[in-house]
Amino acid sequence: MSHRVLVEAGPAAGVAVLKFRNPPVNALSLEMLMELVISLEKLENDKAVRGIVITAENPGIFLAGLDLTEMCGRNPAHYAKYWEAVQELWLRLYQSSKVLVAAINGACPAGGCLASLTCDYRVMADNPKYTIGLNETQLGIIAPFWFKDTLVNTVGHRAAEQALQLGTLFPPAKALQVGIVDQVVPEEQLQSAALSVMAQWLAIPDHARQLTKTMMRKPTVDQLVKQREADIQSFVGLISQDSIQRALQTYLQKLRQKKG
Numbered sequence: 705m706s707h708r709v710l711v712e713a714g715p716a717a718g719v720a721v722l723k724f725r726n727p728p729v730n731a732l733s734l735e736m737l738m739e740l741v742i743s744l745e746k747l748e749n750d751k752a753v754r755g756i757v758i759t760a761e762n763p764g765i766f767l768a769g770l771d772l773t774e775m776c777g778r779n780p781a782h783y784a785k786y787w788e789a790v791q792e793l794w795l796r797l798y799q800s801s802k803v804l805v806a807a808i809n810g811a812c813p814a815g816g817c818l819a820s821l822t823c824d825y826r827v828m829a830d831n832p833k834y835t836i837g838l839n840e841t842q843l844g845i846i847a848p849f850w851f852k853d854t855l856v857n858t859v860g861h862r863a864a865e866q867a868l869q870l871g872t873l874f875p876p877a878k879a880l881q882v883g884i885v886d887q888v889v890p891e892e893q894l895q896s897a898a899l900s901v902m903a904q905w906l907a908i909p910d911h912a913r914q915l916t917k918t919m920m921r922k923p924t925v926d927q928l929v930k931q932r933e934a935d936i937q938s939f940v941g942l943i944s945q946d947s948i949q950r951a952l953q954t955y956l957q958k959l960r961q962k963k964g
């Protein structure tokens with residue numbers, strides 16, 4: 705039984721809706737990553753499901769990205785386990801044979817943005833409070849190569865380089881202009897717009913669309929698959945550094961003090 709991920713049958717045949725519900729901010733904790741992987745595996749094996757709309761149960765925060773508390777003050781074995789789970793989620797999403805449509809109904813930084821970038825299409829609610837992007841450099845950390853590759857595959861090299869160096873979080877209109885999202889719609893129309901685009905994608909025969917998707921994505925997937933263990937060791941080495949730990953602690957404190 706999954707607590708942090710809700711899977712519902714969509715209103716249209718062949719469509720499931722996967723909702724994030726990990727309060728307070730839908731951070732990708734180890735437990736949430738594991739529940740997501742299990743939910744996605746079940747959906748992948750369900751022949752009746754051809755497409756999945758991915759959204760947050762409560763509007764406001766789509767995903768707050770990776771859970772910073774999983775990357776702070778823990779031991780190397782924990783960092784390795786956590787990173788393997790992050791890799792696993794990305795591999796499941798990026799290689800999914802289903803049509804994935806992200807209905808972005810809230811803040812979507814870093815790991816949240818990455819998850820949405822693995823989808824085939826992104827629709828974002830037109831709310832200026834919501835932003836999306838890979839903001840790692842603002843935290844004093846670096847987006848790993850496969851985060852970078854996923855962004856490059858979406859927006860191209862120049863836009864990705866600029867966005868990554870600056871750690872830009874784009875509001876909806878700007879995100880559309882850069883190409884991080886494909887469509888911006890009034891908030892109350894988000895779910896219907898996601899279902900409407902899903903219907904267009906499902907009009908294509910599955911086998912032709914799936915083989916095309918694999919052809920487009922395989923080189924990027926292969927890069928991680930062939931160096932998964934090295935990527936884990938590299939993450940553990942970097943995240944364990946005192947300077948990185950200090951940067952993450954400072955960022956977490958800033959988030960906590962924001963309220964005070």
Ligand SMILES: CCCCC/C=C\CCC/C=C/CC(=O)SCCNC(=O)CCNC(=O)[C@H](O)C(C)(C)COP(=O)(O)OP(=O)(O)OC[C@H]1O[C@@H](n2cnc3c(N)ncnc32)[C@H](O)[C@@H]1OP(=O)(O)O
Binds near residue numbers: 728765816848
């Ligand atoms: C091979 C490897 C090479 C590279 C190695 C080096 C680095 C590794 C790269 C790792 C990649 C990481 C990618 C990430 O995803 S890092 C996370 C990035 N996320 C963010 O920057 C988002 C931060 N959060 C926010 O901006 C806001 O919280 C918000 C999501 C916009 C929501 O705002 P609001 O509704 O106002 O809520 P609060 O800010 O008050 O937060 C409530 C509560 O939640 C805590 N929190 C927020 N985000 C996170 C998080 N990502 N992880 C853990 N906890 C989080 C926040 O601290 C508050 O806690 P308290 O209630 O205790 O105060």
